[in-house]
Amino acid sequence: MEVGFLGLGIMGKAMSMNLLRNGFKVTVWNRTLAKCNELVAHGASVGETPAAVVKKCKITIAMLSDPAAALSVVFDKDGVLEQICSGKGYIDMSTVDAETSSKISEAIISNGGHFLEAPVSGSKQPAETGQLVILAAGEKALYDEAIPAFNVLGKKSFFLGQVGNGAKMKLVVNMIMGSMMNAFSEGLVLAEKCGLDSHSLLDVLDLGGMANPMFRGKGPAMLKTDFSPAFPLKHQQKDMRLALSLGDENAVSMPVAAAANEAFKKARSMGLGDLDFSAVYETVKITKQ
Numbered sequence: 001m002e003v004g005f006l007g008l009g010i011m012g013k014a015m016s017m018n019l020l021r022n023g024f025k026v027t028v029w030n031r032t033l034a035k036c037n038e039l040v041a042h043g044a045s046v047g048e049t050p051a052a053v054v055k056k057c058k059i060t061i062a063m064l065s066d067p068a069a070a071l072s073v074v075f076d077k078d079g080v081l082e083q084i085c086s087g088k089g090y091i092d093m094s095t096v097d098a099e100t101s102s103k104i105s106e107a108i109i110s111n112g113g114h115f116l117e118a119p120v121s122g123s124k125q126p127a128e129t130g131q132l133v134i135l136a137a138g139e140k141a142l143y144d145e146a147i148p149a150f151n152v153l154g155k156k157s158f159f160l161g162q163v164g165n166g167a168k169m170k171l172v173v174n175m176i177m178g179s180m181m182n183a184f185s186e187g188l189v190l191a192e193k194c195g196l197d198s199h200s201l202l203d204v205l206d207l208g209g210m211a212n213p214m215f216r217g218k219g220p221a222m223l224k225t226d227f228s229p230a231f232p233l234k235h236q237q238k239d240m241r242l243a244l245s246l247g248d249e250n251a252v253s254m255p256v257a258a259a260a261n262e263a264f265k266k267a268r269s270m271g272l273g274d275l276d277f278s279a280v281y282e283t284v285k286i287t288k289q
């Protein structure tokens with residue numbers, strides 16, 4: 001199966017590498033074209049523009065930073081819309097809001113193409129090992145056609161119905177994750193400030209009902225001030241912002257998420273946006289002094 005892949009950031013690189021490893025022919029494009037080189041060394045072809053990739057491939061996947069990037073790659077000059085046509089599918093796996101996804105869907109479909117949104121839960125390591133959770137919505141026929149690729153990229157795929165449902169599910173999940181990371185950071189700082197051993201706190205948490213891979217995976221690195229980016233903080237703040245907007249639309253009061261968003265904004269203002277989202281811990285360290 002031949003697929004196109006647009007966007008070779010932390011996730012896109014790992015996902016396209018995984019597809020290559022599993023026998024897919026992959027044609028890649030990235031805004032910063034030099035990032036294609038490593039994929040070429042592993043057998044990928046390069047398309048000079050998003051339009052060139054879509055022209056070559058029956059199915060093209062995108063994994064881009066945010067709504068602005070997702071829209072630009074489709075609607076701008078040399079974008080996806082210039083070549084999408086009957087028989088071709090476009091799958092946007094970026095985390096965006098339902099409105100962005102719907103705009104893209106309408107444009108693709110009105111040009112005769114097929115569209116699926118398929119944001120993922122899971123970070124750099126699950127992307128490398130094919131353990132993502134895929135939250136798809138849109139055209140079921142395209143979902144069925146993409147299953148061989150989804151089976152390589154993820155450990156489980158959900159088909160959630162109409163376009164927008166995948167985006168919403170992803171935002172709800174990441175709103176919870178961002179709030180959890182803030183509560184965890186406050187707990188780590190509180191434990192330390194009141195004279196407890198932080199590593200003991202990690203052990204206690206890991207043995208109880210709140211044990212989870214995020215605390216287990218990120219906790220020891222956070223205590224060592226290691227915030228090497230797996231999930232960049234600027235993207236987590238984007239997800240909190242989009243989830244809060246979804247809360248506004250649905251009149252759902254979310255004071256915990258709003259407070260978490262403030263902490264992520266503070267972290268961005270401190271220049272921590274490109275670090276892992278666990279760097280929000282640094283904002284708590286400062287405010288608790």
Ligand SMILES: NC(=O)C1=CN([C@@H]2O[C@H](COP(=O)(O)OP(=O)(O)OC[C@H]3O[C@@H](n4cnc5c(N)ncnc54)[C@H](OP(=O)(O)O)[C@@H]3O)[C@@H](O)[C@H]2O)C=CC1
Binds near residue numbers: 094230
């Ligand atoms: N990292 C993670 O753990 C996870 C991330 N996600 C989501 O996946 C998406 C990608 O995340 P991630 O790979 O971490 O992000 P990165 O910041 O590592 O990569 C972002 C990608 O988007 C491209 N890009 C940004 N702006 C534009 C633009 N205006 N036009 C064209 N391309 C653009 C970048 O190109 P360039 O190289 O030129 O800058 C790069 O390829 C995001 O929506 C994120 O929320 C979802 C699950 C997990």
Ligand SMILES: O=CC(=O)O
Binds near residue numbers: 174
């Ligand atoms: O979106 C981030 C993730 O870890 O999932």
